[in-house]
Amino acid sequence: MTEALSAATLAAPPLASLRGVSKFYDNGVEALRDVDLDIRAEEFLTLLGPSGCGKSTILRLIAGLEAPSAGGLTRSFSAGSVGFVFQEPTLMPWAKVFDNIFLPLRLAGQSRGKAAPAVEQALTLVGLGGFQNAFPNELSGGMKMRVSIARALAPRPSLILMDEPFAALDEITRFQLNDDLLRLRRETGATIVFVTHSIFEAAYLSTRIAVMGPRPGRIAAEIDAAAPRETGNFRASPAFAALCEAASNALHRAMGEEAP
Amino acid sequence: MSAAAAPPPLLVLAGTLALWEVLVRASGTPPYVLPAPSLILETLASDRAILFPALLVTLGATLQALAAAVGGGVALAVLFAQSKWIERAFLPVAIVLQVTPIIAIAPLLLVYLDSREATLACAFLVAFFPILSNTALGLASVDRNLVDLFTLYGASRWRMLILLRAPSALPYFLAGLRIGGGLALVGAIAAELAAGASGKGAGLAFRIVEAGYRLNVPRMFAALLLICLSGVAIYASLAALSDLLLGRWRDVLARR
Numbered sequence: 001m002t003e004a005l006s007a008a009t010l011a012a013p014p015l016a017s018l019r020g021v022s023k024f025y026d027n028g029v030e031a032l033r034d035v036d037l038d039i040r041a042e043e044f045l046t047l048l049g050p051s052g053c054g055k056s057t058i059l060r061l062i063a064g065l066e067a068p069s070a071g072g073l074t075r076s077f078s079a080g081s082v083g084f085v086f087q088e089p090t091l092m093p094w095a096k097v098f099d100n101i102f103l104p105l106r107l108a109g110q111s112r113g114k115a116a117p118a119v120e121q122a123l124t125l126v127g128l129g130g131f132q133n134a135f136p137n138e139l140s141g142g143m144k145m146r147v148s149i150a151r152a153l154a155p156r157p158s159l160i161l162m163d164e165p166f167a168a169l170d171e172i173t174r175f176q177l178n179d180d181l182l183r184l185r186r187e188t189g190a191t192i193v194f195v196t197h198s199i200f201e202a203a204y205l206s207t208r209i210a211v212m213g214p215r216p217g218r219i220a221a222e223i224d225a226a227a228p229r230e231t232g233n234f235r236a237s238p239a240f241a242a243l244c245e246a247a248s249n250a251l252h253r254a255m256g257e258e259a260p
Numbered sequence: 261m262s263a264a265a266a267p268p269p270l271l272v273l274a275g276t277l278a279l280w281e282v283l284v285r286a287s288g289t290p291p292y293v294l295p296a297p298s299l300i301l302e303t304l305a306s307d308r309a310i311l312f313p314a315l316l317v318t319l320g321a322t323l324q325a326l327a328a329a330v331g332g333g334v335a336l337a338v339l340f341a342q343s344k345w346i347e348r349a350f351l352p353v354a355i356v357l358q359v360t361p362i363i364a365i366a367p368l369l370l371v372y373l374d375s376r377e378a379t380l381a382c383a384f385l386v387a388f389f390p391i392l393s394n395t396a397l398g399l400a401s402v403d404r405n406l407v408d409l410f411t412l413y414g415a416s417r418w419r420m421l422i423l424l425r426a427p428s429a430l431p432y433f434l435a436g437l438r439i440g441g442g443l444a445l446v447g448a449i450a451a452e453l454a455a456g457a458s459g460k461g462a463g464l465a466f467r468i469v470e471a472g473y474r475l476n477v478p479r480m481f482a483a484l485l486l487i488c489l490s491g492v493a494i495y496a497s498l499a500a501l502s503d504l505l506l507g508r509w510r511d512v513l514a515r516r
């Protein structure tokens with residue numbers, strides 16, 4: 001199977017596009033300077049960079065949770081068709097798994113009965129069928145993260161933003177969820193923007209990697225990662241090693257050279 | 261059930277009462293100095309026509325004031341959550357009321373209000389603040405990410421309040437309610453004592469003051485016993501209520 005994007009996809013207008021975007025927070029921190037970035041339909045874009053380089057800020061800008069201080073931001077997806085997965089599961093502890101996943105549909109005005117199939121389907125997609133009635137604190141960390149992903153999937157978004165979703169998990173669970181994520185992407189066709197600190201995770205998942213540098217946050221390099229992927233042992237392939245090396249070199253350069 | 265399996269607090273209590281009884285009898289202490297527990301129980305039974313109506317008065321005032329404090333405290337906390345400006349304007353007033361000892365306010369209130377109203381006002385004033393401050397804290401300490409999530413999905417302020425802030429604040433509110441419940445009784449008693457000193461009133465504390473004037477020490481103890489049991493009952497029922505409402509996610513506060 002090849003992960004290369006079709007010509008039609010590349011020609012389609014980007015889902016979101018940032019042009020010369022800068023972001024200052026109220027306390028005067030310059031989180032981003034002059035960022036140009038397109039989110040293309042159906043891609044898996046990873047933002048890779050050190051802590052504090054503005055990765056979360058970019059996600060929040062795309063989600064519409066922050067406004068840029070300067071520059072242009074266009075978003076060509078409708079308000080209801082974006083999902084967000086945070087570093088922590090961010091579930092409502094008082095609500096059962098079903099109600100947590102039902103939340104986006106509920107806020108969109110759907111009735112419980114009408115939403116039930118979508119909720120169950122989302123749960124099955126993340127491998128948690130049958131856990132509707134559990135409370136979040138009865139689940140393991142990995143299971144909570146799956147619920148969080150199911151919640152993002154339930155309204156069938158065209159774009160899913162994921163902010164270091166697996167950072168708090170052990171490596172075994174993380175590998176499992178990485179594979180699940182690739183499968184979900186094939187099954188749902190969603191575009192994913194993913195944030196991570198991990199070069200290996202970025203190389204394993206992405207079709208494109210944007211390497212970011214700090215102080216102020218900016219995009220230092222873009223790496224095309226749409227390499228062919230033999231499912232199963234991609235982590236052992238030379239292509240994977242080459243990607244990791246390229247990402248690692250770009251990251252070192254980005255961190256070495258500070259912007260004026 | 262064997263004695264060893266009985267909960268230790270009950271054993272301690274039973275032991276203390278038994279010792280009290282024995283010491284009073286052995287030393288021949290007169291009842292107007294220290295009545296034996298058995299005499300206190302007897303007095304409770306024989307004076308029930310005086311004591312139980314008084315109990316109802318005190319409990320009624322406490323519960324009404326607590327209900328008002330819940331309504332007022334929660335409403336103000338919700339207002340605080342809507343606007344920092346309102347919070348900055350009203351919080352100092354609430355704090356000033358809180359830090360002024362109620363026992364000092366009670367006689368003043370009795371100048372303007374009759375003893376029943378003054379009792380209600382005092383109980384309300386002391387119960388109000390812990391409910392307000394706990395609920396406000398709960399409404400404010402919502403998971404930032406959940407707020408973002410609700411915003412992302414276009415939730416209105418109102419739905420955010422009902423679906424997110426209210427359930428997040430529930431454990432905090434219940435903690436405030438347990439404190440407020442105990443304090444409401446303290447406030448009611450304080451007002452009744454002040455009223456009793458001026459020869460008015462009908463509550464339990466008034467009966468204590470009155471019995472004190474007559475050196476009827478067994479009745480003082482009997483009334484005190486009723487107050488103590490009321491406090492325990494209020495605390496136990498509020499704790500049961502909070503277990504019922506929090507149910508399976510009770511440990512969420514402990515894990516934060």
Ligand SMILES: Nc1ncnc2c1ncn2[C@@H]1O[C@H](COP(=O)(O)OP(=O)(O)OP(=O)(O)O)[C@@H](O)[C@H]1O
Nearest residue numbers: 025026027029031050051052053054055056057058
């Ligand atoms: N709400 C805020 N108010 C003020 N400054 C902020 C805010 N959010 C982020 N910042 C600052 O903006 C910069 C970028 O933050 P951001 O969270 O986007 O970084 P990040 O790349 O996601 O970091 P991490 O990998 O640690 O999550 C940081 O210096 C941070 O301190």
Ligand SMILES: [Mg+2]
Nearest residue numbers: 055056057163
């Ligand atoms: Mg971040």
